[in-house]
Amino acid sequence: MEGREQEHRPRLAVWKLASCDGCQLTLLDCEDELLALAGRVEIAHFLEASSAPGPGPYDLSLVEGSVTTAEDAERVRHIRAVSRRLVTIGACATAGGIQALRNFADVEEFRAAVYARPEYVATLATSTPVSAHVPVDFELQGCPIDRGQLLEVLTAHLAGRKPGIPAHSVCFECKRRGTTCVTVAHGTPCLGPVTHAGCGALCPAYGRGCYGCFGPSDSPNLRALVPLLRSDGADRRDVVRLLRTFNAAAPAFAEASAEVEASAEAEASAEAGASAGGPAEAGAPAGNGDENGTEGPGEDGPRDGRSTP
């Protein structure tokens, strides 16, 4: 009977941290599937769509957004505690999002630049992915995520299998789509070779280079790509800008952009022959566990280079 079925429907929750709402909107953009989906799962907590949130625990939580406040760091622990499976959706939740550009700068200066009364505004020095705070069962990349991939994650969950999300690069999708390579044909700088598949190679199909909105692919070879970008006419500043957008703090992109920036600075100071008094304050961002700059010593690898406590 219907009542019995309802009891057994898996309970879905959708959560939002620092983000633009775009990834959770992707769920509402599944117009053809939405009502059917609502029959198969109980959408128990989805504030954007309903004012009657049901209490936990939940079988599956989708989390959008990055952790940028102490409150949200706490909230994400709560979400983990009430969720059997936790899937992060989008670049914000999996890599810190565009707001992780603060990781490369001085957040106090940012706050003072944006707000006349900065003391009213609570924020952490870094924007970090959910996985820096709690264990995550699956990460779906993209800014925004792809609708088809989201449905695959949900279907796989219902079927109790692993989501079939290929980890190869946009290049691969481009070839399959039969799009002419924009780099080969037009010398357009493109992040396709190092960017995670999922969009169907959209940008090249529209005649532009990939700007990496899906974040790094499985084993991206940035060392090989950067000289290619340079030979296509991107100067060092362009390359740094290209790598520092929506997935700026994803470790592969962050390390590469820091390297390019460092080499640009070295070159500039060698050329000028002057003392290095530049204001640049570079460094790879915190990609892990660093909520307030006070924890997480003892790990090697790149740490954030910001100057505030």
Added chain:
Amino acid sequence: MTHRGSRVLHVGSLARVEGEGALHLAVDGGAVTAARLRIYEPPRFFEAFLRGRGHTEPPDITARVCGICPVAYQLSACAAVEDACGVTVDGSLAELRRLLYCGEWIESQTLHVHLLHAPDFLGRAGAVELARTHRAEVERGLRLKQAGNALVEVLGGRAIHPVNVRLGGFHRTPHPRELAPVRERLRRALDDAWGALRWVAGFDFPDAHADEDLLALAEPGRYAIAGGVPTVVPGTGAGGGGAGGGRADVRTFPVREFAAHVAEEQVPYSTALQSRLDGRRHLTGSLARYAVSGALLSPLALEAAREAGLGDPREGAVCRNPFRSILVRSVEVLYAVEEALRIIDAYEPPPRPYVEVPPRAGTGHGATEAPRGLLYHRYTLDADGTVAEASLVPPTAQNQGAIEEHLRRVAQSRLDAAGPEGADDAELTAWCERAVRNHDPCISCSAHFLDLAVDRR
């Protein structure tokens, strides 16, 4: 029995709005003493990290302020940077931009009408609950929304954060035959838009009156969407700048003077800044657009407005009841569908997909009509195009003062109507949430802008 004395109502997380907000209402005896919309959406510092970026980057970067209206951000950013560089985009490229914007209006306004706002009128928690009793209507709404998405997808590559917009136009412009399938869809959508309008016209609308100044863009000869001149229809309230806010009192100012008219201030309980128009509360969005440009709607949309009980804007009809904004949105959806069909039918591919926008030092201003209201961008560029300063003023930030005032009034009128014994907290809270949702606040947007114009210490 006397009054319940003082009480405080608090809704910790508002549902069916974009982003994270809370509301706070304080009642003393039978009087509302404080009404606040608290925005606690974490700040993301767009204006700070835009500094140092290239002049080609703001369209893609600022799109990420808001997944609900990315086209609005992209096109306001393009307008402002192009203004700084002294470039004008017109002809069929400008028409294509308007077409793309129609797609966003259709999907975003339909999302609000069906999934966020309609449940309030029918006592449901959300669209899924609504679909249990009104499946056909919800399905129609989803179909309509999908038509808008399809339009953005064909022009932009995808519905959320389209990839095809660039300074000066598009990376690639469509061949007319690529638009044929979406044209078919839009033709069907026209019927759905009529059906949706008739449906919402049957809802029960509580009385309310927004007496604020109404601010929207105006364009000669047509309903302004992707550009225009800021235009103010004065309010009807105290200090309303005229007797009853007649059309004779309408004033305009150039976009480049926006910051001189719309000043912002920060309040301690919010990560958003609030705006004032020439020192007074104002309202932007559907009600304002309808007041400013309603007379320029198409004959079909005017007929729809009349049928929905909105009167004839050519005879001065203005809608100032925020509960009825759902009607105006539905008329705008119908207009956008029709307008999209018109543009597609007249479309001739431009000779080039974009015009060059070479950088130069200077400051540029741009404003377009996001679904939720006027969205203003300003950029100051260095000679090589590097952004030196950026400022974004989204509609919800402008509306926040008016939303709080409406919240206060709706709560007060419920208290008055129910007498000292009635109006329990749950009922009052539900009304307050409705008062907020009437304005379709986009909280994700409002938390991410800055301007240092005013600080009342």
